Amino acid sequence: MHADPKGVLTGIHFIDGDHAACEGALAAGCRFVAGYPITPSTEVVERFAARIPLVGGMFIQLEDELASSIAIQGAAWAGKKVMTVTSGPGLSLMMEHVGYAAFTETPCVFVDVQRGGPSTGLPTLPAQADMMQVKWGSHGDYEPIALCPNSPQECFDLMIKAFNLAETYRVPVFFMMDEVVGHMTERVVIPEASQIEVVERKWTTKKPGEYRPYETDESLVPEMVKAGDGYRIHITGLTHDERGYPAMTAPAQDKLVTRLVNKIRANADKIVDIREDGVAGADVVVVSFGMTSRVAGAAVEAARAAGLKVGHLRLVITWPFPAKRIRELAATVKAFVVPELNMGQMALEVERAAAGKVPVLTLPHAGGTVHEPAAILAKIKEAAQ
Amino acid sequence: MSATELPVCEIENPVMPYLRQERLPHIWCPGCGIGTTVNCFTRALTDSGMDLDRVAIVSGIGCTGRVAGYMNLDSFHTTHGRAIPFATGLRLANPDLAKVVVYSGDGDLSAIGGNHLIHAARRNMDLMVVCVNNFTYGMTGGQVAPTTPIGATQTTMPYGNFENPFNLPFLADACGAVYVARWTVYHVKQLAKAMLEGLKKKGFVFIEAMAPCPTLYSRRNRLGDGVDQLKYYKEKSKVVNGADTKEVGLTFQGDITVGKFVDRDRPTWLEAMNEHYTHHFGDRYTPYGGSHAQD
Numbered sequence: 001m002h003a004d005p006k007g008v009l010t011g012i013h014f015i016d017g018d019h020a021a022c023e024g025a026l027a028a029g030c031r032f033v034a035g036y037p038i039t040p041s042t043e044v045v046e047r048f049a050a051r052i053p054l055v056g057g058m059f060i061q062l063e064d065e066l067a068s069s070i071a072i073q074g075a076a077w078a079g080k081k082v083m084t085v086t087s088g089p090g091l092s093l094m095m096e097h098v099g100y101a102a103f104t105e106t107p108c109v110f111v112d113v114q115r116g117g118p119s120t121g122l123p124t125l126p127a128q129a130d131m132m133q134v135k136w137g138s139h140g141d142y143e144p145i146a147l148c149p150n151s152p153q154e155c156f157d158l159m160i161k162a163f164n165l166a167e168t169y170r171v172p173v174f175f176m177m178d179e180v181v182g183h184m185t186e187r188v189v190i191p192e193a194s195q196i197e198v199v200e201r202k203w204t205t206k207k208p209g210e211y212r213p214y215e216t217d218e219s220l221v222p223e224m225v226k227a228g229d230g231y232r233i234h235i236t237g238l239t240h241d242e243r244g245y246p247a248m249t250a251p252a253q254d255k256l257v258t259r260l261v262n263k264i265r266a267n268a269d270k271i272v273d274i275r276e277d278g279v280a281g282a283d284v285v286v287v288s289f290g291m292t293s294r295v296a297g298a299a300v301e302a303a304r305a306a307g308l309k310v311g312h313l314r315l316v317i318t319w320p321f322p323a324k325r326i327r328e329l330a331a332t333v334k335a336f337v338v339p340e341l342n343m344g345q346m347a348l349e350v351e352r353a354a355a356g357k358v359p360v361l362t363l364p365h366a367g368g369t370v371h372e373p374a375a376i377l378a379k380i381k382e383a384a385q
Numbered sequence: 386m387s388a389t390e391l392p393v394c395e396i397e398n399p400v401m402p403y404l405r406q407e408r409l410p411h412i413w414c415p416g417c418g419i420g421t422t423v424n425c426f427t428r429a430l431t432d433s434g435m436d437l438d439r440v441a442i443v444s445g446i447g448c449t450g451r452v453a454g455y456m457n458l459d460s461f462h463t464t465h466g467r468a469i470p471f472a473t474g475l476r477l478a479n480p481d482l483a484k485v486v487v488y489s490g491d492g493d494l495s496a497i498g499g500n501h502l503i504h505a506a507r508r509n510m511d512l513m514v515v516c517v518n519n520f521t522y523g524m525t526g527g528q529v530a531p532t533t534p535i536g537a538t539q540t541t542m543p544y545g546n547f548e549n550p551f552n553l554p555f556l557a558d559a560c561g562a563v564y565v566a567r568w569t570v571y572h573v574k575q576l577a578k579a580m581l582e583g584l585k586k587k588g589f590v591f592i593e594a595m596a597p598c599p600t601l602y603s604r605r606n607r608l609g610d611g612v613d614q615l616k617y618y619k620e621k622s623k624v625v626n627g628a629d630t631k632e633v634g635l636t637f638q639g640d641i642t643v644g645k646f647v648d649r650d651r652p653t654w655l656e657a658m659n660e661h662y663t664h665h666f667g668d669r670y671t672p673y674g675g676s677h678a679q680d
């Protein structure tokens with residue numbers, strides 16, 4: 001279906017990534033946001049708070065990130081498309097509720113405008129060091145989805161995709177910006193509402209009495225209802241059966257956790273989003289994501305100008321990771337180069353998929369600024385030897 | 386008649402339609418007071434005449450946290466301490482709901498969830514909070530709680546509690562709750578009536594229900610069984626409606642002040658938002674709320 005025009009600010013804008021992300025959420029149909037102020041993400045909720053009264057929806061600033069990350073889930077079960085917005089320290093506080101969303105299959109979007117860490121770290125400066133936290137941060141096994149925009153335009157475009165994925169798979173979806181992408185101002189084109197495809201929640205057509213909240217077909221994604229519709233649902237963070245009732249046995253745990261990870265693993269080929277540039281025939285492939293992909297792009301061009309056969313593979317979606325594609329490339333390239341604004345997180349995934357067939361050269365950076373293109377170029381040259 | 390041929394009871398327990406009967410038996414111990422509060426809650430629901438399809442219940446974690454799972458309503462068993470913010474999202478996102486009830490224990494609501502309790506009261510969020518206070522963490526084996534009276538022994542206060550407890554009605558009152566009451570599970574009629582008033586009241590309602598935990602709190606403090614605690618409630622309770630909440634703090638097996646302490650009116654968070662935006666935006670603003678929002 002098409003976007004609700006009330007939330008779509010059609011036109012050409014000159015705005016930063018945080019503001020564009022907010023417009024993306026509004027266009028996607030997000031009508032409930034709860035948040036707690038934290039640099040460098042606050043502009044997202046500031047704009048939402050200003051825009052939402054006339055769009056028709058709700059913003060509430062709550063007492064902390066724990067409250068924000070669970071209030072949105074209450075709102076999701078009341079029928080709304082929902083989002084919360086934070087940065088590293090707040091994301092750490094939200095982790096228990098990431099698990100609650102995964103286990104109760106509550107569609108929701110967590111925006112993380114990444115800054116340097118650990119702890120309070122560098123509040124106003126960039127990093128990409130939360131990549132593994134969003135994959136593994138909450139206890140237990142689950143499979144999240146994470147998107148990495150590299151421009152204000154993508155903050156708009158990919159945010160719509162983030163909401164669509166959250167609704168399609170009923171998982172917590174992470175929108176992994178960083179301080180630079182959040183505060184960079186560029187041209188953002190917002191199309192007509194009729195040009196924006198949004199995914200409606202998978203509402204059940206069954207009647208109360210027939211409906212079981214966690215019964216699934218081959219899609220592995222159950223149908224949803226909302227509180228107040230007469231279904232008298234029970235939702236719990238305990239291991240549960242198809243009725244939603246606690247079922248704390250090893251077989252029930254096996255059945256539920258297996259389905260939850262499989263609904264992403266079995267659909268990974270559909271979800272994976274990579275952008276390849278000159279990968280065929282390349283000796284070296286640079287694997288990058290988010291802001292770093294723009295710096296890496298400059299380094300790749302310089303390397304080509306110097307006569308090297310270099311490809312660029314950009315992870316638009318980092319989770320699920322495109323392991324299959326990296327495995328294929330590991331059979332044809334001489335080496336991978338992985339620059340990232342952390343001490344080597346996604347590089348571990350590239351190494352895992354490459355499985356020792358070719359070297360994976362990391363280019364860690366503790367954050368605070370972006371890489372120098374020259375540093376990435378030097379690493380490409382090293383890899384090409 | 387042999388022992389296996391029990392007489393068939395023709396009269397259904399009036400509580401049964403409110404419960405998910407397929408989930409029984411419940412987990413609560415003999416003599417526990419939580420079930421009694423649930424009985425009172427079902428009576429309040431009956432008397433309220435509310436459309437039960439539009440009543441939702443949210444619990445946190447713990448023995449009382451299991452209440453949501455037994456109620457035949459839209460029910461949510463959330464994370465430890467976070468029932469109030471979950472309920473806040475549910476309440477605000479679907480104003481068509483007639484009532485959102487938070488039903489949880491003293492540890493869940495006032496320790497790990499204490500920050501949410503005070504802020505929801507401050508905002509006058511339209512929620513009815515039932516706090517079953519058994520003075521201990523029952524589910525985890527009887528640890529000290531923010532409500533444990535000085536002198537009571539708990540597993541993590543093995544030589545007796547020396548920490549000052551919360552006076553929960555005073556806390557809720559000071560933070561702005563519009564309705565504050567305390568009853569014990571001895572006072573079933575009064576507790577049911579308070580819950581009925583709470584269901585009908587707009588804004589942040591806080592009802593403390595004192596309840597025995599014979600397995601842990603009573604046993605460790607040599608207070609006898611559930612009946613002994615009810616006798617204590619009966620003998621030491623004094624009804625003081627409108628009591629100054631500052632004066633209603635509890636001591637170990639001491640006097641208990643029960644009653645309706647606070648009943649006042651002020652705009653709920655949603656009413657305040659709608660009024661403010663209508664004033665600010667004029668005709669451009671459509672007040673937020675569903676078709677039943679004015680019920």
